[in-house]
Amino acid sequence: MDREALAASLSTSLASPTVSGLQKHVTLVLDEGLGLVLSRAALGDFVSSFTSSYSSLLSGDSMADEAAEKTLSDAVEVWRFVLERTSGRQVAFEEQISLARFSLAAILEFNEEWSEAAKVLMQIPLDSGHRHVDDLQKAAVYVRIVRLLLEDEDSVSAESYLNRASLVVNKPEFEANKSDEALVLTLQFKAAQAVSSTLSACSNWLPQSTTSCRTWCRWLSRTYTCLVQAVVCAILAPAGPGRSRLLATLYKDERTRESPECSTLYYPILSKMYLDRILRVSEIAEFRETLRPHQLARLSDGMTVLDRAVIEHNVVAASKIYTSIKFSQLSGLLGVPTAEAAESVVARMVGEGRVDGTIDQMEGMVYFEESTSSSADAMSLGIRGVCEQVDGVVEEVMNRNPEWVQRILSASA
Numbered sequence: 001m002d003r004e005a006l007a008a009s010l011s012t013s014l015a016s017p018t019v020s021g022l023q024k025h026v027t028l029v030l031d032e033g034l035g036l037v038l039s040r041a042a043l044g045d046f047v048s049s050f051t052s053s054y055s056s057l058l059s060g061d062s063m064a065d066e067a068a069e070k071t072l073s074d075a076v077e078v079w080r081f082v083l084e085r086t087s088g089r090q091v092a093f094e095e096q097i098s099l100a101r102f103s104l105a106a107i108l109e110f111n112e113e114w115s116e117a118a119k120v121l122m123q124i125p126l127d128s129g130h131r132h133v134d135d136l137q138k139a140a141v142y143v144r145i146v147r148l149l150l151e152d153e154d155s156v157s158a159e160s161y162l163n164r165a166s167l168v169v170n171k172p173e174f175e176a177n178k179s180d181e182a183l184v185l186t187l188q189f190k191a192a193q194a195v196s197s198t199l200s201a202c203s204n205w206l207p208q209s210t211t212s213c214r215t216w217c218r219w220l221s222r223t224y225t226c227l228v229q230a231v232v233c234a235i236l237a238p239a240g241p242g243r244s245r246l247l248a249t250l251y252k253d254e255r256t257r258e259s260p261e262c263s264t265l266y267y268p269i270l271s272k273m274y275l276d277r278i279l280r281v282s283e284i285a286e287f288r289e290t291l292r293p294h295q296l297a298r299l300s301d302g303m304t305v306l307d308r309a310v311i312e313h314n315v316v317a318a319s320k321i322y323t324s325i326k327f328s329q330l331s332g333l334l335g336v337p338t339a340e341a342a343e344s345v346v347a348r349m350v351g352e353g354r355v356d357g358t359i360d361q362m363e364g365m366v367y368f369e370e371s372t373s374s375s376a377d378a379m380s381l382g383i384r385g386v387c388e389q390v391d392g393v394v395e396e397v398m399n400r401n402p403e404w405v406q407r408i409l410s411a412s413a
Contacts, residue, residue: 006042014053017071022050022078030085036092043086043096050078051103058110072107079104094131098124114151121145122161139168156297227255231266235273235287236295236305239312240354247274252385265290276317279310281335311336311345312354319355319368327364339364 006029013025029042054075057068082100086093101120108117121141126133142165149158231250237243251274256262262270269287272279288296288306296304303311311334318325318333327339327346336342346366349355356369398405 003038003041006038007045010042010046010049014049017053017074019074019077022074023081026078026082026085030089040093040096043082043093044099047082047096047099047103050075051099058106072111076104076107079107090125091128091130094125094128109148112151114148115154118145118148118152118157121148135168135171139165142168227253227259228262228266231256231262231270232291232295235266235269236309238309238354239316239349240352244274249384249388250274252388273313276320278314278317278321278333281310284310312349315346315349316355319357322368324365324367327366330366 009025009028013021026043026046029039029046031039034042054071057072079100083097083104086097086100090097101124105117105120108114108120122145124141126138126141142161145161146158146165149161227250230246234243234246234250237246247270250256251270256267256270265287269279269284272283284306291306296306298304299308301308314334315330318330325333327342330346331337331339331342334342334345336345343359343361343364343366346355346357347359350357350359350366358367358369359365360367
């Protein structure tokens with residue numbers, strides 16, 4: 001059978017498409033008796049033509065009717081059949097299989113099956129060595145996977161692919177390519193949202209709870225939703241100077257006390273963290289129940305994001321109370337099983353500059369030191385607090401007396 005005969009078979013299959021008819025054509029194309037060169041070309045023709053046959057259905061925001069829904073459902077079944085039949089010949093049909101995965105992922109994404117679409121894209125080989133995939137294509141796939149995982153709020157998995165994308169985008173030759181600017185901006189935007197246990201996520205939610213929501217959104221519940229998310233992110237973030245500044249901002253925001261949800265559940269934990277007080281396991285039990293599944297995922301060391309955040313916070317709190325303490329005693333304070341575990345946590349934080357101190361392994365002790373930047377940070381926080389209060393007063397005046405403010409502004413102009 002030659003390529004013309006295969007093209008005729010394809011046309012017949014697409015003229016009145018059925019799952020069985022299309023699967024029959026795929027089986028014909030993948031017959032080992034055809035030869036690899038012909039099979040590759042024919043499978044490429046099928047992938048391109050079949051994708052084009054329903055692509056218009058993916059351009060709208062929703063499915064037009066039951067017929068369109070049936071067409072896409074059948075397409076998913078056909079693509080899964082293609083992937084199953086080529087599973088043992090990945091190297092021979094790598095290019096065609098990758099295109100088939102893109103087509104299948106597009107349908108799953110359209111159906112809002114975010115995680116399934118991401119899993120399909122994860123199977124695309126980008127560094128196999130059998131075909132060339134440039135950095136722009138790699139970054140595009142990684143960013144798309146990140147976006148899909150974030151749609152399902154799986155930030156733990158998203159972080160892994162975000163890191164892969166960062167490795168590609170941060171290459172000098174990639175940064176020098178000005179045409180990639182839009183992709184870089186997309187990556188930076190997703191990076192701010194990727195992990196709900198990082199300071200960047202808190203920094204992303206906090207402005208949404210103030211300027212953007214006051215300007216463009218008049219629903220109070222939306223404002224408080226953003227505020228709650230900012231508080232949760234700050235609580236889950238790794239201890240350090242950056243988180244301390246955000247905790248101060250949230251602690252001084254009067255809305256954290258006004259919101260019923262914040263004041264009863266989150267504010268007590270927020271205040272203890274801001275004031276550098278020890279947190280007990282019993283005090284975070286109710287807070288733990290409000291977290292989403294991805295926020296309770298186990299990290300590489302077996303701890304959850306919340307466990308690590310509380311342990312690291314307690315290290316910082318202990319450094320404000322003790323000048324020195326044995327790791328055997330500190331382990332009980334932190335709620336970790338052994339002195340070695342406590343030493344490991346402290347060593348990591350000291351090494352990362354998140355707590356000041358020195359470790360004496362011979363004595364099994366840590367000696368905490370007063371941060372040299374604490375006074376400067378306190379002054380900066382004080383100035384920022386005053387500025388925020390002045391901002392609040394000005395905004396209140398503008399809300400209550402808009403005509404008077406307009407007259408003053410007109411006179412000064």
